């Protein structure tokens with residue numbers, strides 16, 4: 001998926017080859033840590049840079065908000081959690097070497113903030129490494145601006161199926177740049193309402209269709225255990 005100027009070797013959200021082999025933890029340089037809001041759930045995203053002759057890569061450790069660094073710097077506490085098997089180290093992006101360390105930092109951090117996507121928004125800055133608070137805030141404001149523009153666009157494109165969701169008491173609403181959502185009849189999470197196809201979709205209950213299917217789903221919301229998707233991320237809670 002290499003595009004001009006975007007020399008991706010690996011990207012966790014794109015359909016790419018296998019992730020690079022996990023580097024030795026001692027080879028990781030701390031980029032920075034910041035909070036990410038995932039609808040109602042937030043966590044701390046600690047980012048590291050790994051450089052080799054073949055690639056510059058961003059690796060991340062996600063820590064639940066209850067995580068207590070115990071007075072240690074985040075940079076160390078997060079890797080301690082990985083060593084102790086309490087957190088995972090995950091490759092986010094690997095690109096061809098970008099030259100200077102700061103160019104690599106800016107490129108990878110901007111891709112990560114821009115690509116937080118799927119309802120996740122970067123939020124408060126937590127700890128500085130190669131990227132300081134000013135580096136982060138500049139990229140954060142850019143991302144926030146894009147998000148606000150997309151949000152305004154989404155609010156103006158209410159899918160007609162939202163009427164059916166409204167009648168059913170499912171509280172359809174515009175949800176940031178995620179698009180329109182409603183409470184899922186099948187559980188404490190959201191269904192996605194799509195404007196172009198005028199349809200709903202619940203990846204967790206594996207149900208989709210038009211207004212009639214949504215009414216039928218609401219009338220019989222039971223989902224057989226075997227039908228419910230496995231291996232999906234925790235569904236965002238409804239009611240936001």
Ligand SMILES: [Zn+2]
Pocket residue numbers: 184185186187189190191202203204205206
């Ligand atoms: Zn569902």
